[in-house]
Amino acid sequence: MNPRSWSERFSRSSRLVAWCLMTLASGFMANAAYAAAPQVKTQAPGFYRVMVGDFEVTALSDGTHPFPIDTVVEGVSKQEIGRDLTRDFLHAPVQGSINAFLVNTGTKLILIDSGAGVLYGKCCGQVLANLRAAGYRPEQVDEVLLTHLHKDHVGGVIATDGQMMFPNAVVRTSQIEADYWLNADNKKTAPAFLSTFFDSAIASVAPYVAAGRFKPFSGDVELEPGIRAIAVPGHTPGHTAYLVESGAKDLLVWGDIVHVAAIQLQNPKASVEYDTDAQAAQRSRRFALKLAASHQYLVGAAHIAYPGLGHIRQNGRTYDWVPVNYEAAPGR
Ligand SMILES: [Zn+2]
Structure with a gap:
């Protein structure tokens, strides 16, 4: 070389x-x-739209909170709870969603449930921010329909200063529900842990009562063209589902028929300690599950994982939740 x-x-x-x-x-x-x-650790704004016939429905997230399944679920064994959670890859405490649903019929803007407002702390109270993120303003809301008057459904109708969050809205719930929660005397016969629920319900609807815009209804009535109340008592005395119908499409907004889908779809007998009447709640759960499955209704669920929109499929004695298929531009 x-x-x-x-x-x-x-x-x-x-x-x-x-x-x-x-x-x-x-x-x-x-x-x-x-x-x-840096890790960001937040989600996209919590709104998700679907079309139900000619109605635009927007699921609004109020947030999630750790749901203490071990202490709250009743009527089934700890072994069954453990088995059902494991089947769905969950561990207690499970983050529980709080969902509300905004229905734009084309002539009216109707909010079904309002989230917890300030009543659940920082986890929640996001309905208003998500309603704005979805392109709406609170003064555009014509009606707020409440499935019941528990904190996580009624709390969002007032602002932190106690004024109306929806200044042009009529607030409605069933007369039976109003009679129960708006009468502080009923605290005497209710479990002690529900005592503050009476105070919260009274304070939340107070400005609407004062303005003559709290209007309870009686029975399974049509409240607006295409929106009908269906009594499903048990979780609370006047607990109500709303059937939203447009064209050949239906959405059943069923409130608190199910709190923990992993358990209660396997065991519809499973109740939660917040149920005023566990037996009646169980009957209403079976009724609503059968109704949704047999009619293939789209379901809007307050506490199934956000957006809480899906179908119920019956498997003998048990049920499956089938979440909606994602659409980037519904109705286009
Ligand atoms: Zn609830």
Whole structure:
């Protein structure tokens, strides 16, 4: 080997080594830069739209909160609860969604349930922000239909200063529900942990009562063209579902028929300690599940994982929840 070719080879190989080192170094630097990116830990704004016939329905997230399944679910064994959660890849406490549903009929804007407002703390109270993110304003809401008067459904109708959150809306719920929760005397016969629920219900609807815009209804009546009340008592005395119908399409907004889908669709007998009448709640759950499954209704569920929109499929004695298929531009 002559000295020249040796030196040429040496310089070529040293250039190769240098290139390798630079490549490695830049790889390390790139990895270091990726690792330093802060984790964001938030979701997209919580609104999701579907069309129900000619009606536009927007599911609004109020947030999620840790649901203490071990202490709250009743009527089934701990073993059954553990088995059902494991089947759905869940562990207690499960994050429970709170969902509300905004229906734009084309002539009216109707909000079904309003979330917890400030009553559940920082986890929740996001309905208003998500309603705005969805392109609406609270003053556009014509009616608020409440499935019942528990904190996580009625709390969002007032602002932090106690004024109306929806200044042009009529607020409606069943007369039986209003008579129960708006009468503080009923605290005496209710479990102690529900005592503050009476106070919250009274305070939440107070500005609407004062303005003559709290209008309870009686029976399974049509409240607006295409929106009908269906009594499903048990969770609370006047617990009500709303059937939204447009064209050949139907949406059953069923409130608190199901709190933990993983358990209660396997065991419709499973109740929660918040049920005023567990037996009646169980009957209403079986009724609503059968109704939704047999008519293939789209269901809007207050506490099934957001957006809480899906269908119920019957499997003998048990049921499956089939979430809606994602659509980027519904109705277009
Ligand atoms: Zn609820």
